[in-house]
Amino acid sequence: MGSVDIDDAACNVLVTSDDVETCTGCLDEGDPDRRAELTVTYPSESAEDGGFGDHTRMQPAKKGLVSVGDVMRSASAASGGGPDFTGAVAQDAIADPTNLQRLGTSISEFCQRWDDTGYDIYVCFDSLSALLEYTSPEVVFQFCHVLTKRLESVDATAHFHLDPERHAEETVATFQSIFDQVVGEETAASTVDVDYEEASDDEIAALAEDWSEDASYSIVGDAYDRPDDVTEATDDDIEQTLADRL
Template sequence: MEGIHIDDGAHNVLVTTDDVDTCTACLDEGNPDHRAELTVTYPNESAEQSGFGDHSRMQPAKKGLISIGDTMRSATAASGSGPDFTGAVAQDAIADPTNLQRLGTSISEFCQRWDDSGYDIYVCFDSLSALLEYTSPEVVFQFCHVLTKRLESVDATAHFHLDPESHADETVATFQSIFDQVVGEETEASTMDVDYEEASDDDIAALAEDWSEEASYSIVGGTYDRPDEVTEATDDDIEQTLAERL
């Protein structure tokens, strides 16, 4: 796409524009026959406008859609056995937009299935601004840090939409620091001074469930990565881990 360039080796890209062309440029790489695209959408976002990019282009061999806050679809998903990966399109739905453990697990499953099948994986997360309406910046930052590492581990190329007009410059600058590249408006502000008290116990539990075995490793890897013994982290351990990541 003319005027839009994604750097070689940029696995995770922050997009601060709202045009379809930018989203398409981030998705439209490589051979469509070997490409798998996953879009994560929230109630106020529209996959028709940005999540799947420009529909006039060559469509990928595999598509995935995770709908957040979609009560009707999530009820259907809960009654079944999870996404059906046998067809060209697979869907999952999560009713609770604060359940980052469930979201991380779903994204990881899509990517692992497609990686095992040899597809080139592209992810559109639409959007971080929507996620920040439900969860504190500290917890979202930690979630993104873990998630981007997971996506990189399967050689995925992912882009995350963020509306810089909806957040303080310090918040935007902090999220910029996670990503390999920023496409669109950038801010030169200092990163935010993290106050851990702003992240409640419920926020931390939604992401890491006190860093229990299931939560921690469902996002960052498969069961074969798990240690033989996992002990529950104390509040001090959680704060130290966040301090190291932020």
């Protein structure tokens, strides 16, 4: 994956460095004609602080942008009926940065559209530090736990930016435990004892929306322990599931 040393089995990566090359290396993989990239960004954060990658590189066939905390774009998106996936670039905006139900649903929709059409999905979440400005670590931890499982179900390659200088070592260590790999600074501090319940097989299957049977089953176990009634979930179902958990 570019010059960044990412394990082949790492689907979800935590990036604790702020260099553009790291972000570019996490995104710039495979055939650009089959690559779809989604960036989740907070306008209040400076683009130079991390994320977005190098804009001079080969651009993907599909590009998505979810802007969180952007009131102006959110009003425009609402009046337009949501993202327009017919073109090369699709945008969505969420006015309330604490509305993780809405954020999870938006990311799910991008993943569904692109997976259904056979694109290789890459996600840049910039940044968890910004999200933690609005929501408690416990709630963000729950959200990331469900979201990373969701991304795994479509074989997405995702990286999440976190600035370790803005958080206690225990908080950073707790978030490290969610991800397959950490690129950049790591902490050996003990994890915070967060109060959350592990997502059940049924919850994860519901979050898988209408992925293929193989993709859904890949995150709920082998044939002998698959749930009897794995069914498709609508965007409303996903939003309600996140509402129940958060």
